[in-house]
Amino acid sequence: MVHKYQITGMTCTSCEAKVKSDLLMTENVTDVSVSKEDNSATITMSKHVALSDLQKNLNPKYSISAINHSEITEQAKSWFETYKPILLIFFYIGLVTLLIQLKNESFRSMEWMRHFMVAFFLVFSFFKLLNLKGFVESYVMYDVIAKRLPIWGYIYAFTELGLGIAFLIDFNPLFTNVVTFIVMSVSIIGVLQSVLNKRKIQCACLGAVFNLPMSQVTIIEDAIMIGMSGIMILNLI
Structure with missing residues (x-):
């Protein structure tokens, strides 16, 4: 499953890499794509991950929130x-x-x-x-x-x-x-x-x-x- 979230606190390109690295440390998160341009993170999960768990792994300077929390299902690749x-x-x-x-x-x-x-x-x-x-x-x-x-x-x-x-x-x-x-x-x-x-x-x-x-x-x-x-x-x- 894939979820898209809003990320606040990013000020430079290196912030994208830091946010991505932090989110990838979260259990059941398999892939992350971060964009500073639209302040978003698209997260692929093997199982649903609570928003609080994602925030817990982020540096305090960044904040993550739902964007109308629409979910996209994605077929797992072999x-x-x-x-x-x-x-x-x-x-x-x-x-x-x-x-x-x-x-x-x-x-x-x-x-x-x-x-x-x-x-x-x-x-x-x-x-x-x-x-x-x-x-x-x-x-x-x-x-x-x-x-x-x-x-x-x-x-x-x-x-x-x-x-x-x-x-x-x-x-x-x-x-x-x-x-x-x-x-x-x-x-x-x-x-x-x-x-x-x-x-x-x-x-x-x-x-x-x-x-x-x-x-x-x-x-x-x-x-x-x-x-x-x-x-x-x-x-x-």
């Missing part, structure tokens, strides 16, 4: 429908990089992993850069560095782009893989914390283009990059 965008991306990346190997007499695992990482970083950075501001607003909600240093969200998006290009031109393989291993290892910390704490927040892996909830899928995504870069480092030293 697991596949929810994660279809990221699953299709991994399918296409995996298929294309495997087809590239057909030109070789034998399967070259190191080359395949490099090609996979080229596609991964270029595709995922592309979606982040489509709405860089939206990506950063989602990313600061869970990343351990971006929480304290929001500019890291902007740096991270371009770091992914840089890594994709570095893998593409095979620039200093050892350096590129070490940077990848470090960056993705730091990134997975916030993801693990959010999933283990069962926080209902949006995953920023595909930027703000798709509304993907944080889950084990995000952990697997980061773990694949950590694993591949780790294997390639061991192969290079």
Whole structure:
């Protein structure tokens, strides 16, 4: 079910991110969209949540109230429908990089992993850069560095782009893989914390283009990059 509420007290764009983060901490709230322009919040719930419970989780400077409290029912998505965008991306990346190997007499695992990482970083950075501001607003909600240093969200998006290009031109393989291993290892910390704490927040892996909830899928995504870069480092030293 989806409810729309009026929010008062928002004065800047960062307030949107703060209100969204606070409301997502409420039990049974699965998604939140906040707009400073019309001072509203559209909240998706798995079960009805009392207005008092929503207010309790908000910073005291913000106030939430009903807008003629009209309710919109929404059919729950299946697991596949929810994660279809990221699953299709991994399918296409995996298929294309495997087809590239057909030109070789034998399967070259190191080359395949490099090609996979080229596609991964270029595709995922592309979606982040489509709405860089939206990506950063989602990313600061869970990343351990971006929480304290929001500019890291902007740096991270371009770091992914840089890594994709570095893998593409095979620039200093050892350096590129070490940077990848470090960056993705730091990134997975916030993801693990959010999933283990069962926080209902949006995953920023595909930027703000798709509304993907944080889950084990995000952990697997980061773990694949950590694993591949780790294997390639061991192969290079």
